Amino acid sequence: MSQQRHGSTPGAADGVPAFPDLPEATIARLPEYLRALHHLAETGAETVSSEGLAAAAGVNSAKLRKDLSHLGSYGTRGVGYDVALLVDQIEYILGLDKNRAVCLVGVGNLGHALAGYAGFASRGFRVVALFDADPKKVGEQINGLTVQHTDDLERVAAEESIAIGVIATPPGTAQAVADALVAAGVTSILNFAPGVLSVPSNVDVRKVDLAIELQILSFHEHRKASLTALPGGRSAQPASGDQEVVGS
């Protein structure tokens, strides 16, 4: 990473750089920019304009520029952004240069898929431990890893100093698993189980509920249907622009 001048992180005093406090909305978009940049790099592009990168990431260019400006000034006016440089910067900010260890709890249908998900490894995450409460699953080999019993979760996770845990258990056991993860020193949890987790305030939780996504789509289906059925409603065919992404 550090490329001499341009490279050093803004506000770096000594070895440990001060951390720019980015808006949460910006953080959520950085991974998307990063993916687009990787794609551009593969096609051999050296630089990108904000317009080009914005299009590749599916946002508008003003938003992209403002987002990137929060990281520092890594563009060249009249030219654009250096792809390689920007990749390094974003990966540094996101902490992806650390090759983070992740453990996964719950090797059911979904957990099984997550354990083998290529997208994790390709973005700097290593799944290093699998757990399940079902004795029949303990010992099973998945993707080169042996499933261990959740009773050992706390010990193993602590030993390997795992910082990120993924919960893919049934809703009933999710809270207990979260408690064990926290006890083991995990400070970030990605939760696929429906329901609310209660954790200490120093632990970050992100939730992904597949059914909720469908329900939101269902709402919009319902809305669209009621519009076309209504007297004033136009008959569903509002031109064909590009891209309507609903919600956040």
Place this chain on the structure above:
Amino acid sequence: MSQQRHGSTPGAADGVPAFPDLPEATIARLPEYLRALHHLAETGAETVSSEGLAAAAGVNSAKLRKDLSHLGSYGTRGVGYDVALLVDQIEYILGLDKNRAVCLVGVGNLGHALAGYAGFASRGFRVVALFDADPKKVGEQINGLTVQHTDDLERVAAEESIAIGVIATPPGTAQAVADALVAAGVTSILNFAPGVLSVPSNVDVRKVDLAIELQILSFHEHRKASLTALPGGRSAQPASGDQEVVGS
């Protein structure tokens, strides 16, 4: 608020009710309220206060009341909300009373898991068709359904008038699949493939990128680590409140 009867949907003139236009943020929370309400109903509760429901859904009570007020006036002051009534209302708004048909494209690791995901069926969604481009997978039986070839996607989806499609293919083929879905009349897409989909403006797309979620957590890990390492940073143990959910 007019209130009148309490039962029928607000603004209903004839058979087709006018559709309240809810804030997007509210819509995204309704499924969570619904889940909490179902849970309460199972425990035999007749009514809930906004405080109680808010706690169960992991939000603050003012927000919950404002959200629900957008649906109409379905609470009773001094008492709370009628659980059964509220369930019906939210399910109606979300269009879950329609038992919507969903098709799933891409029966890889993730797609396989989604096809068997119990959370879909239990919330009013029926997976009615599976597709994959790999001839080796075509014909395979999953959860009582036969995997069909993506060449038949457009025909089958149109015949069964499927409105919602789920994409769980590798990123390279996602756009082509989306085009086929749109051509078949699908107007809502849930996309698990990384990358930006381009669709007509009357089609809603929601994206779930599992790797992005981890990257956001990674950022917060990085931030927390740099804080504790910094001279001014407190030594990581900021009391133990409840619930810190990061991001939207």
Place this chain on the structure above:
DNA sequence: CGCGATTTGTGCACGCCTTCACAAGCGCCT
């Protein structure tokens, strides 16, 4: 019947995020 306890519904202010519009800066061409 009236009163107090309780809980909803909402007006208001604040902060975050988005978007526009433009000045500042950079490279290239003449």
Place this chain on the structure above:
DNA sequence: AGGCGCTTGTGAAGGCGTGCACAAATCGCG
């Protein structure tokens, strides 16, 4: 060297969402 076109970075405005604080409404009880 100078000017021109292009692109970034950002000030300002507007919109959306959140949370507070309180009035309005309902129930139960004396």
